[in-house]
Amino acid sequence: MTTYPAFPYGRLAAYYFFYFAFIGAFSPYFGLYLQSIKFSALDIGLLMSQMQLMRIFGPNVWGWVVDRWGYRLPIIRLAGMVGLLGFLSFFWLERLPAMLFAMAVLAFFWSGALPLVEMLTFDHLREEGGRYGPVRVWGSFGFIAAVLGTGALLDVMAPVGVLWACTFVLASLFVLALSLPEAPAHPLPAQTLSLQGVLRQPTVLALMLACTAMSSAHGGFYVFFSIHLSEHGYGKTLIGLLWSLGVLAEIIVFLLMPRLLRRFSLRWILLLSFAATVPRFLLMGWAVESLATMIFVQSLHGLTFGAYHAAAIAAVNQYFPQALRGRGQALYSSLSFGAGGLFGALLSGLFWDAWGAGWVFALAAVFGLLGFFLIWRWFAPAVPAA
Template identity: 30%
Template sequence: MHPTVSGSGRLMLGFQYFLHFSVMGIVLPYFNLYCFHIGLTGFEIGAVSALRSAALVLFSLVWSILADRYSARKPIYILCIFISTGIWSLYLFTVDFWMILAITLIYGIFYSPVISFLEAFTMDALGVEKTRYGSIRVWGSVSFIAVVILIGKIIDLYRIDVILVLVLLGASLQSMASFKIPEVKRSRKHQAFLFPITLFRKEVIVFLGCAFLMLASHGAYYGFFSIHLESLGYTKTFIGFTWALASLSEIGVMIRSRTLFKNYSLHTVLVFSFMMAALRWGCLIFFRSAFTILLSQCLHSITYGAFHMSSILYMDALTPDDAKTVGQAANNAVTYGLGLMTGFFMAGALYEPIGAKGLFAISGIIALLAGAIFQTMGKRIKVFPP
């Protein structure tokens, strides 16, 4: 079955990515920095980040099984976006660590399935043209770039807690737009029972294991890169620009996604992404000047752009039609959930004793290990099912 939706439907999917990553353009670079400024320790920041990822691991799978089992992906998507938006507003009323931790847990429960459901919507909408995924996903990168630069300037002019209100505004817009998201209708089947069959095949375990290591290596970056740059004396505007440049670099890869995957196998792209991640984290050990830091950020085009697209396509190829939501949720849960949770915990526990340079050294080793495993064991993975 190769379902597709109209051009206007694909445009609405692009708009959802635009709004989603507008919010991410505030949360990823600046929320941990906000926590640092209100007095949370490195361990507490790592714990907050890890708990958010832990909720992603468990509850994205729960929501996805319900969505596939009852053919209710769109209603659950809308429900979770609206509830998570309301919960985010509670951050406005406290700076207490334990309250922030509790809010983060409840927020994570409902926010957890949003991106994996959006990926599943997009895979369905593209049908036989799945290699054009980047042309829709690129709108998320465009918004991320604009937002991180703009927010950096705003924070330099005003207080950093302004980010809480701005996230609430962006999430509210995404909530209202969610009603227009297209969904390909599927016949109701007992898809939930495909969960163990889909996830416990050898090729899936190898892929998810390596993807887990890849995102674990990103924990130091997502958790402490902004704090590291501030410690080097850089302004919030420059910090925002570094994040923007990273996203700018991935746009070219996403726009040319069809050409990329026409010329290179998913396995080749994934192995190369692992190796470039090891190089990127190694560079951050030694780079201190603005030019070299910005240069290293260009590797984001591979370590995120190429890796993310190939991962989505890889997991889509490994899952049957009736378990697509579960497949993407599992991919998202193991990588951005469990992988980042592990990375955040590691970074939070080790930041004060070994510093950012030590964290990036460990990250480089982890990424290198993932590449070595996938190079030797990933060759036997069937990218496209017979």
């Protein structure tokens, strides 16, 4: 019986914690800092959009480099170092062109690290992919901790405090990147499919398109959910609690994933996740006056993100051969969180004033229904050997 080195649970869990803590500290509060140094709404939108834009390109570039030449851990560490240095420049920069360049560099390197760490995690897990959820759940804990901690910090100091909070998180992330161990090499088959060959498989193509549809469905949610609630009389504290409820729901699902994956197929979990998007976004748009309904809506985040993401990333890991796994994870990240999220956010912004919240979130439900059809029609229940 083959034995492997002990799974580095603590170091990987800590990496996920600080990776998503950066999102929790940065996304809700960096715009407030930009506003405090007199940037216009257009400038703020342009700067913040770099994070999604570079998620289209960064993961694919670094995934290709790793699949072509290796150097997975050095690239993860390089991404941590350049991301930290890029963010540190914000302490001195105040003009749009320079800040735009710094933001693009930060996003290009930072976004490329996660798919490689996901690949590393599954290589350490080997045949125990169901244990991914209890590792990834620490990212959700990190997000909550950063949202609450940075918010409390900004209650007692100027908006520049977000720079200090994000710097601490990125420095911690870099230190953790230095500590991550490489996974033992997997034996590769004598012949492997090309990337184009894998993507031509109906199952893989359907999965990628469905993931793009799921992130498109969530694009308007991430941009406009707080605005939607505020316009209907919800206070900021209650809005924050509803956001936290959604993250708590995904934490519960991540912890349950090992048990769920032993009982249900990836196909079944994906179908349930996509099915849940339809009532979630319809109710979000048309029943916002009911607090009980909004609690139910946010509880469904455990399915529409938690179960969906854990199953999707496991499917990518299983359908892409070892030699192509870096680019497979990169494609999943760039198509879903990059292109899909950007498309959904832009489409929602385009129609928000003209259509109103109800029809915008109804469009999100249509994206979820499209993803459900793609998985139901073309995603095969059997997983081919890598």
